[in-house]
Amino acid sequence: MNTINQVKNKLLSYNVKPSLQRIEVMKYLLEYKNHPTADMIFNELSPSIPTLSKTTVYNTLKLLSDSGVIQSLNIDEKNVRYDGDLSTHAHFRCTKCGKILDIPLENQDNLNKIPMPDSRDFQITECQVYYKGECKDCQKN
Amino acid sequence: MNTINQVKNKLLSYNVKPSLQRIEVMKYLLEYKNHPTADMIFNELSPSIPTLSKTTVYNTLKLLSDSGVIQSLNIDEKNVRYDGDLSTHAHFRCTKCGKILDIPLENQDNLNKIPMPDSRDFQITECQVYYKGECKDCQKN
DNA sequence: CTTTGTGCAAATTCTTTGCACCAAA
DNA sequence: TTTGGTGCAAAGAATTTGCACAAAG
Numbered sequence: 001m002n003t004i005n006q007v008k009n010k011l012l013s014y015n016v017k018p019s020l021q022r023i024e025v026m027k028y029l030l031e032y033k034n035h036p037t038a039d040m041i042f043n044e045l046s047p048s049i050p051t052l053s054k055t056t057v058y059n060t061l062k063l064l065s066d067s068g069v070i071q072s073l074n075i076d077e078k079n080v081r082y083d084g085d086l087s088t089h090a091h092f093r094c095t096k097c098g099k100i101l102d103i104p105l106e107n108q109d110n111l112n113k114i115p116m117p118d119s120r121d122f123q124i125t126e127c128q129v130y131y132k133g134e135c136k137d138c139q140k141n
Numbered sequence: 142m143n144t145i146n147q148v149k150n151k152l153l154s155y156n157v158k159p160s161l162q163r164i165e166v167m168k169y170l171l172e173y174k175n176h177p178t179a180d181m182i183f184n185e186l187s188p189s190i191p192t193l194s195k196t197t198v199y200n201t202l203k204l205l206s207d208s209g210v211i212q213s214l215n216i217d218e219k220n221v222r223y224d225g226d227l228s229t230h231a232h233f234r235c236t237k238c239g240k241i242l243d244i245p246l247e248n249q250d251n252l253n254k255i256p257m258p259d260s261r262d263f264q265i266t267e268c269q270v271y272y273k274g275e276c277k278d279c280q281k282n
Numbered sequence: 283c284t285t286t287g288t289g290c291a292a293a294t295t296c297t298t299t300g301c302a303c304c305a306a307a
Numbered sequence: 308t309t310t311g312g313t314g315c316a317a318a319g320a321a322t323t324t325g326c327a328c329a330a331a332g
Contacts, residue, residue: 019287019330038322053289058322074215074271079321092263122233123280126273130215133265160305160312179297194314199297220296 002030014069024049025060029070029084035091035100037079075100075130090129096138103131143171155210165190166201170211170225176232176241178220216241216271231270237279244272 007027008018016022024045028036036044042057061082064070073081075093081100083091090103148168149159157163165186169177177185183198202223205211214222216234222241224232231244 017286017331021288051289055290055323056288059288062323072218074218077213077215077221080218092265095266121277122272122274124233124272124274125236126271128269128271128273130267130269130271131263131265132267132269133263136262139264158306158311162313192314196298196315197313200313203298 002027011069014064014067016063016067016069021049021052021056022060022064025057026064026069026084029064029082033083033085033102035073035075035081035083037076037081039079041082071126073100073128073130075128075132090131092131092133092135094135094138095132096134099135101135103129105129143168152210155205155208157204157208157210162190162193162197163201163205166198167205167210167225170223174224174226174243176214176216176222176224178217178222180220182223214241214269214271216269216273231272233272233274233276235276235279236273237275240276242276244270246270 004023004027007023007030011018011022011026025041028041028044032044034040038054038057038061041061042052042054045057046052061070061072061080065072065082068086070082070084071086073083073091075081075091076098085102088105090105092101092103093099094101145164145168148164148171152159152163152167166182169182169185173185175181179195179198179202182202183193183195186198187193202211202213202221206213206223209227211223211225212227214224214232216222216232217239226243229246231246233242233244234240235242
């Protein structure tokens, strides 16, 4: 459960000014772990914030990911997906139904088991692991 | 070095009819390991195939990736990238200059060291590992 | 006041589609 | 002569930009 104040403080800790719109976008990402697109967020928040514009959603998502509060995923070739969960985990996308699921990487060190490129040659700031295939539900059909 | 005939046979082995355009796109991907966009391929091939259209490049890339001859990468949020190398490797994109480099995964089994989701729940057909950061050249500046 | 955020409309960019023509089997 | 490939122009979809107005400090 994320209270408005918790969300507000989270934004503040990343130096993001907590406007109503930003708080609601962030709250949505923390509450629903569905890795939504900008469009999905707009459609979900639009009823409760009637004046909300898609531009603001885009602006906010860009600001939040640039500030490091959220991460953006390119697991879906059509739209960018967003994830408010910054803990170490991979993602799975079902190529049939499009659902995106978190895949735990058993412990925090597991990412290091992926052979890292020589740190003298690269300064790695980000690593994304994407799985694709068919989810349990879609396999039944 | 890939002769026209080697490329032609490669396409045939994947049940892709080897038209001139398809051969040239495939040859390009095998020769240049620059993970090009559709646009880059079009611009490179256009001079030597003056009648070439971007539609055909898109058609061909879709056909080749659907047929499993090449893979498409979503490491770049703007455009889809293509890779004619199907061997097991990760990719690195420099967020400064945009260059995409192959990252060897020391041996063929390394991908399996990434904790795999329970195979009863997921049928994995594909795994992509994307690193982002700054390349050696960009770190100097 | 002055700065920053919001939101409309228009623009941009990448990609796909409809369709007519062409080429190969 | 039938099937499939190519390429033009137009459409489509996601995202960005320009700009005017509103809000907050």
